Amino acid sequence: MTALEKPDLYELDGDGPALNLLFGRCAACDRLHFPRTRYGCPRCGARPEQVQSEPRPGRATLLTFITLHAKLAPGAVPPCVVGEAEIAPGTIEEIMLSGTEEAYRDGMTVVARAEAVERGGETVLACRFAPEGKV
Numbered sequence: 001m002t003a004l005e006k007p008d009l010y011e012l013d014g015d016g017p018a019l020n021l022l023f024g025r026c027a028a029c030d031r032l033h034f035p036r037t038r039y040g041c042p043r044c045g046a047r048p049e050q051v052q053s054e055p056r057p058g059r060a061t062l063l064t065f066i067t068l069h070a071k072l073a074p075g076a077v078p079p080c081v082v083g084e085a086e087i088a089p090g091t092i093e094e095i096m097l098s099g100t101e102e103a104y105r106d107g108m109t110v111v112a113r114a115e116a117v118e119r120g121g122e123t124v125l126a127c128r129f130a131p132e133g134k135v
């Protein structure tokens, strides 16, 4: 089985390729955060043992996006499309989008899926977002 690139951030939903994102749910303030950290709740400062992992379907509202033509991040092979998306109410993350920017528009719903990428000669499953309905 192919390993996930970042298993601390997401997991396969069943057999995939759909992904669940791994949020933290804080027992003290009852709020979600992403990614889950080992330092506890970033919202209220509660200790790590107060935070439970909460997998949620990788579904987001795309706020904005841009095509990168230069290699700005390790593992991102240009050209690639990056965006900002609201992955849960009030939680905005930078995401990587599958394919080219023609497929996207602001405000649309995108879903997370596993996509095989090469990392140092090995194939791993990275998290890429794609338009809903095309997974």
Ligand SMILES: [Zn+2]
Pocket (backbone or CB within 6 Å): 026, 027, 028, 029, 030, 031, 041, 042, 043, 044, 045, 046
């Ligand atoms: Zn909290």
